[in-house]
Every structure is written in C-alpha cells, then in structure tokens.
Amino acid sequence: MKENNYPKLHNATWPGIVGKGDGSEPIIPFDTLLEMTAAAEVNGVKFDGIDIGLFDPHVPVDSSDDDLKRLVEKVASYNLEIGSLVAPIWPPSGGSAMGSKEDRARFVEQVRKSCSVGKRLRDLGIRPNGVVRIDSACSPEDWAKDPAGNTKLIAQTFREACDVAADYGEKLAAEGEICWGGMHSWKAMLDTLEATDRPNIGFQADMSHTFLYLLGYNSPEDRILPADFDWKDREALTAGLRKLTAALRPWTIDFHVAQNDGTVHGSGSHDKTGRHCLASDPNGKLDIATDAGFWLRDEKGELTKAFRHICWDGCMFPNAVMTQPKTWNDILAAMIAVRQQHGWQE
Template sequence: MNNFPKLHNATWPGLVGKGPDSEPVIPFDSLLEMTAAAEVNGVKFDGVDIGLLEPHINLDAPDEAKKVADKVSKYNLNIGSMVAPIWAGAAMGTEEQRKIFLEMVRKSCEFGKELNDLGVRKYGVIRIDSASSVEAWSKDPKGNTKQIADTFREACDIAAGFGEKLAAEGEICWGAMHSWKYMVELMEMVDRPNIGFQADMSHTFLYTLGYNAPEHRILPKDVDLKDRGAIEAALKTVTDALRPWTIDFHVAQNDGSVFGSGSHDKTGRHCQATDPNGLLDIAHDAGYWLRDENGNLTKAFKHICWDGCMFPNSVMENQQTWNDILAAMIKVREAHGWSE
C-alpha cells in the first residue's frame, strides 16, 4: 500500500466565504475533529493544511504556534502547507499595500518555523496570491505583472531566510494569475528557486474555459462538457505548461461553473467529491499533475490536500462529507502514490 503522498484535509473552508455576510465560521477545533474522525477501510487523514486566518489562528497572539501544535497533535495529525493572510495588503498597488503583504509573508514563515521546531510540520509550503483583482490588474497588465513579480521576489527572499518555499495559487479571481499563460509568465518573471505553483483541480479546470481570460481559452465555447476526450486534451495542455512549476496540489472537483459566497469573488466552484455533475475523473485527472509527460511520478511534493471552499455549513458539518473526501483522496494515492 502506498504511504505517499500524505493525505491532508484543509481547514480554511471553515473560513472562506463565511462570516457576517454569509454563514457562520466553522471552528478550527470542529474541523480537526471531523478530519480525525474520517476513516475508510482503516485509512485516515495524515494531516491538515491550514489558513493562518482569524478567528482560527491569530499570528500576533502569544504562544499561538504551541497552542495550534498541541491541538493538532491531540488528533494525531500533522500540519503541511499554510495560507498567508496577505489580503490586507496587495502585491501590486501602493508601497504601504506591498509592505503589509510582505509583513504577512514574514509572519507566516516565522509561524511555520515555530511549528517545524515543535515537530508537527515536516513538509509543505506557504501559499500566496497577488491579493489583487483582475479588474485592477487589467488597467496596466504589463506594469502590474512586473510589480507583482517584484513583490513576489521580495517575498521569496523573506521566505528563504526561514527555509520556506512559496506557492502561488492559480485562481481566476487573482490578477496576473487568472490564466494558465499569465501564471507561467509570472513564474518566469519572478525567477526564484523557492517559488512555485499551487495547482487546484477545480480552479485550474476553469483555465481551460477561459473565465476572466477568454484570450487563453482552450476548450471552444460550444464544447460538449461531457466529451472526456476534449477535457483530457485541455487538461494536458494546462498541466504540461504548469506542472514544471507545481510544488503544492489540491485535489478537488468542478462542474464547469463559477461560484462565490460571502466576500469571496467568484472562482472555480468546488463540488463535493461525489457530485454527479462533476466533470473531472478525480483519480485519473490528478495524474496529469502527479505524473510527467512520460507517465513517471514527479514526487514533487510529500502531501496532497483536499480543497472544498464555500460549501454550505450543512454539508461541511456532515461527517459523511469527510469520509467521501477521504475515499477520493485514497483513490488518488492508490493510482499515483509511492511507498517510502
């Protein structure tokens, strides 16, 4: 039986799209409890990826890393990748916005080092995005991409001081990251050894449909989305371009639509693992990211994570949801994993 990549659940879906203008936040402890309780044929989750976001985590609170480590350890889980709370700033814009962005990267890396020292985190990255809208970016694409790249380079220098890698999430709502071609362009422009791409199967599928970047659409407008051959060819185009940069990976499902809730902009809709309208063959299509063009395992990361943001609380508070997710993750590892 394969024991790599390790299987992680995400805690930030308890926060993203929640809050005063949506449904209540799901507590960090509740998410840990449901993650730890999930089990399929004796297999359980190995860990969690976390968002360094209030009210789950307060980076300024004393001894916060120790408190988080104790909570996670209690459930025999590890911590992997972490989302830096960079949205009070921006990678493009004023000097003050860029300063806040970089300070949040520094705080996140510092928190990661504390967790590493406490023994609960042995792999994973710090996740960032441009924290800038597509609309704002489009006012000066060339100049804004350059500014984002400049900010990312500074962030990489900060992360390197903590031995961390940064992963830029490809999502259609982030300026300069809203298409597969713009994402490659940005990575090439940053040109640092400790930055890469975070692929999410739902978000990156929207790249093929050209949402927010119709100039880079791969699937034609009149495509039959039940045509697996067309979908697989489009996925191959995207993954061939971005796989060399990919250092973090989210397993997910998508039905070809966009969705937003709370204050979150519309982006690739996350569907439940068992959604009959899902267009992805999760285990098969994960292979486009986990194997190279010759079919060999890349082993580019030690863990994979399920991302399912903006589900209703009634779904997220149902234990069966997490068992179904774990079952899908196990199939990915069976098809594209390895033993160590």
C-alpha cells in the first residue's frame, strides 16, 4: 500500500521550554530539538517539519529579518518546514484577554508581532501551512467571577486580535486546554468562539488537553463522562468522544496528536492541565490512531482535510526522556499510524 503523504508530520519545539527553567530542569536548546527531530526515522519515514513557540531563548517574537533568515537556513538544512506558531500573549509582555484595557492591548500587540513573524516565514518559503495559537492568558478561577462579562471581554480581545491577524493573512487557533479561563470546558470554548465571530478564528484540538473536557476537571457541570466512569468501558468513551468532537470539530483548524492517562498535571499558569504521556505509555487511555479519527473525519467518516499538517505535543516530559532517540521514534511511529488511517495522497 502506498504511503499517505498528507497531513504532514510535525514535532513541537516548545516542550523544550514549557515546564523548564526557573529552578527545574534546564531548557532544552532549540538546536538540540531540531537535531532530535531530524534524526528520527521509522521505516524510512521522517518528520516533515516543526511547530514553534515564539519565546526566548528559542525564537524570540521580536526576531529581526536577519534572525528569521538564519532560522530558515537552519531549519531547511535539516529538510524540515515550519508550521504553526505559538504567540507569547501572557504577562508581563502580553496580558490577560479579559484584563484591563492595557492588558488587552498588550495581548493584541503580541499577536501582531507573532503574525508578522508568521508572514515573514511564509514569504521566505519555509512555512506552507499553519496557524498562530492563542489562549485567554487568564485562569478559570478569575473567569468564574463574572462568566458572562469575562467571556464578552475575551471575545472582544480575540476579535481585535483576529482583525490584526487578517492583515497578515493569518488564522488564530484558540487552544483547547482546561487551564485557560473561558476555554476551560467544551461549552465555554464554544461560547467564546461563537462570541468572537470572526472568519479567521478556530480551535486547536489536542488529544491530551482537549480529552479532559470529557472529565470536567475545571467545569464539573460540563463533564460528558460520568464521575464514576469506568475506563474499561470503551463504548462509553467512544460515545463521549463523538459528542465532544461533533461540537468542536467544525471549528478545528490545528491538531495535536498526544496521549493522556486520564489525570491532570501542571504548574504555575499551566495548573490543572492534561498530562501528556509517551506514545507507548501503558497507562494511556486513548487509542491514538483510532481516536485521532474523531477529529480528522466528519460524522459520516469522510476526511475533513481541515489542516495540512498535524503536530505531536509532548510537554512536561523529563529532559532525560526528551533526549532519547527512542522517544522521538516512538512518537513518529504513532504519527505515521494516524496518517495511514486518516491521511491522503497528493
């Protein structure tokens, strides 16, 4: 059987920064992540590209044209492309999307800078696909003090950010992660997206983070699976995934393959968030290749082809795990299995 060549398979670089530094493990250098990504290979198949977080010390959002040209030369030398970008919209450089006028202005400015980077990378020929990822940069606890008012503010900020992004030909993807206010449950996420009401806003589904919408950790009233759910009940899990994806799939414009063990993990601004597991983790609750299909195919089983690359997101793994070639080969094998079941040829 001929191998599918779409969607393209990307690895993420921000797991080298998220949860690192500040007294914990050292940040993994960008060059190291590039080398590990490029070296991974399974039966002759390799990663096609990388998705990048626009943060120091990897790729600063204030990168000059010369900085980006050097980045392009480096990434291209590994036969990789660049896809989606993560905008650094959090304080202190950014601000809460439901905060003060100044907070929200900083948020929008960070989106503008990120979209400028995105456009320049497109113009340099290294970035054929991808979006700019955002979140609300506020907690569910703060959002819950005034749900209606805060959703309205977040949507207003997102609209302004979308209008800025449109000037650069970019789409914004709101991340489905339960640690962000107004995005912490599937219903809250839908409310925020619908209130934003812009053609270039969409949803970033992550098989680990978005999975926790089923369990209602930060919004018990919106949980889809019962509190006494038995993980051995695959039929009920499948029904839950069908309900979740039917609601959010039409909005989905960016997709992360990942595994989850059904628990939460995090620290700081990423408190109560999805615990990413290794692709081979025996405690993983997802059948990665099968369950990716709930996002990649519509309710009739037809491919949506809503995005032309998919990315592996593996935040908060120890450095000793992230610097093992086996880790990336196992992840690549899982990605290939997703593409063979739910991809296409061009």
